[in-house]
Amino acid sequence: MFWHSNRLQDHRGISNAAPADAPLRSLPVAITQANSESEVVKTFNETRIHDYIGNLRFSISPTxxxxxxxxxxxxxxxxxxxxxxxxxxxxxxxxxxxxxxxxxxxxxxxxxxxxxxxxxxxxxxxxxxxxxxxxxxxxxxxxxxxxxxxxxxxxxxxxxxxxxxxxxxxxxxxxxxxxxxxxxxxxxxxxxxxxxxxxxxxxxxxxxxxxxxxxxxxxxxxxxxxxxxxxxxxxxxxxxxxxxxxxxxxxxxxxxxxxxxxxxxxxxxxxxxxxxxxxxxxxxxxxxxTEKGSNRGQGxxxxxxxxxxxxxxxxxxxxxxxxxxxxxxxxxxxxxxxxxxxxxxxx
Ligand SMILES: C[S@@+](CC[C@H](N)C(=O)[O-])C[C@H]1O[C@@H](n2cnc3c(N)ncnc32)[C@H](O)[C@@H]1O
The missing domain is CATH 3.40.50.150 (Vaccinia Virus protein VP39)
Structure with a gap:
């Protein structure tokens, strides 16, 4: 079985980067059980992912x-x-x-x-x-x-x-x-x-x-x-x-x-x-x-x-x-x- 976690950061505004304290919401993920045709929709509460660089393991928060x-x-x-x-x-x-x-x-x-x-x-x-x-x-x-x-x-x-x-x-x-x-x-x-x-x-x-x-x-x-x-x-x-x-x-x-x-x-x-x-x-x-503040009139x-x-x-x-x-x-x-x-x- 593959386990996935989908997290969405809720931010309304014109910035393309949400502030770190913007709320995180879990999205339901459809998973297929091994040896089964049926899909189950689940929401996982795992808030971090893990990855490797070289032989080191890294635990990573969503933000x-x-x-x-x-x-x-x-x-x-x-x-x-x-x-x-x-x-x-x-x-x-x-x-x-x-x-x-x-x-x-x-x-x-x-x-x-x-x-x-x-x-x-x-x-x-x-x-x-x-x-x-x-x-x-x-x-x-x-x-x-x-x-x-x-x-x-x-x-x-x-x-x-x-x-x-x-x-x-x-x-x-x-x-x-x-x-x-x-x-x-x-x-x-x-x-x-x-x-x-x-x-x-x-x-x-x-x-x-x-x-x-x-x-x-x-x-x-x-x-x-x-x-x-x-x-x-x-x-x-x-x-x-x-x-x-x-x-x-x-x-x-x-x-x-x-x-x-x-x-x-x-x-x-x-x-x-x-x-x-x-x-x-x-x-x-x-x-x-030189004298401070002289930028020769350039804006x-x-x-x-x-x-x-x-x-x-x-x-x-x-x-x-x-x-x-x-x-x-x-x-x-x-x-x-x-x-x-x-x-x-x-x-
Ligand atoms: C390009 S990332 C690099 C992160 C890390 N070195 C890596 O390779 O995974 C830039 C990092 O700088 C942090 N950052 C941005 N402005 C900063 C500041 N003024 N002082 C300290 N960290 C800052 C961000 O939060 C982000 O984690």
Whole structure:
């Protein structure tokens, strides 16, 4: 007998993507019993599906993103991992991690994975997927990447001394100003290290950090030690961000946080959509500051993403640029005009 589940998300509006909290309804499915001509109509209450990428099993909520072409997705993630030169001394940020696919498929090649995802169901899935597959060195954070990227980089990479220096730097001041302008939150850099170890959220209430048994991690030596999260910085030598954002791309605050943290040396994008615009901001050498706000009378609304990226560059704090190293298209959607693109930036 084949078991099916049909779920419909009820959303009335002009958007083509329903909000995550739109109600889900089960649709009756006609099934045919083996050795029988008759059809039975049933409604299944199973709200999740299961799929495999490589030898890992994934449990997926109805509102969570999951690549449909799992064989090609496996190749895409593995290619990203190869280019990132992963090893036990690697701390991997899986930005826009969905159900944890990239981080979990690469977890056995790195010291630690920190996944960031705004869809709470997907974050629960990621946590569950780590458990199903016996993976202990991944943490998943439920938040918008633009709200937490800067604070996470500080939390995981900076020594307390560096944090003090940073807090005096103009780059940090600017970021805080920008965060304030955008109504986002900044996390106290000197957050309680024990909180960090226990995987408790140091963010505002809407954020949620989940991690698999901290005890497991400490025993395996794959995560932080009793010294607290600030000791993790020196422990990891290769800091990599793999970003797989939606078509609208990464928020400029995330780009700025990644570009201005000097310890992040490799950036891999798995999404071609706004890659050009992001690469402009990540790879253009710092320029002397020009007057802010002069766009020579050009309307912001008519500007391309690349044009906007060039404008934002003018307020990018002085920082070492990345350089584009290589890119490869991966055809996840054969016979359609869409395809994914892996691109490696390094510095
Ligand atoms: C293209 S999917 C990639 C998911 C995952 N990496 C994978 O391959 O299965 C993009 C993901 O980004 C998440 N997302 C969108 N905007 C976000 C934001 N501002 N911060 C964090 N996650 C975001 C979406 O919920 C979605 O899960």
């Amino acid at each position: 969570a993103f999951f690549q449909v072409n799992t064989l090609a997705a496996e190749k895409l993630y593995s290619l990203a991992g190869d280019w990132a030169r992963l090893g036990p001394d690697t701390l991997l940020f899986d930005v826009c991690c969905g159900t944890g696919t990239i981080g979990l498929t690469l977890a056995n090649r790195v010291g630690m994975v920190v996944g960031i995802e705004m869809n709470a169901s997907a974050v629960s899935d990621a946590q569950r997927n780590a458990e199903i597959n016996g993976i202990a060195n991944c943490k998943f954070i439920c938040a918008k990447a633009e709200d937490v990227m800067g604070s996470l980089l500080k939390e995981y990479l900076d020594t307390p001394q560096q944090q003090d220096e940073d807090s005096n730097s103009s780059a940090n001041d600017e970021q805080q100003n920008e965060e304030a302008d955008n109504g986002t939150i900044s996390v106290d850099n000197k957050s309680d290290p024990q909180k960090c170890l226990k995987g408790e959220s140091t963010e505002a209430d809407h954020s949620h950090v989940s991690n698999k048994s901290t005890e497991d991690e400490q025993n395996s030596g794959r995560s932080s030690t009793v010294d607290g999260c600030s000791t993790m910085g020196p422990r990891f030598k290769n800091i990599v961000a793999i970003v797989d954002p939606p078509r609208s791309g990464l928020h400029p605050i995330v780009i700025k946080a990644l570009r201005t943290h000097p310890r992040l040396r490799r950036y891999i994008s798995c999404n071609p959509g706004t890659l050009v615009a992001n690469a402009i901001e990540l790879c253009t050498p710092s320029v002397e500051r 912001w609304r008519n500007m391309s993403n690349a044009g906007l990226a060039r404008q934002r560059l003018k307020s990018m704090p002085k920082s070492e640029p990345f350089r584009p190293v290589k890119a490869m298209a991966v055809d996840l959607f054969p016979h359609t005009p869409h395809c994914e693109l892996v691109m490696l930036l390094e510095r």
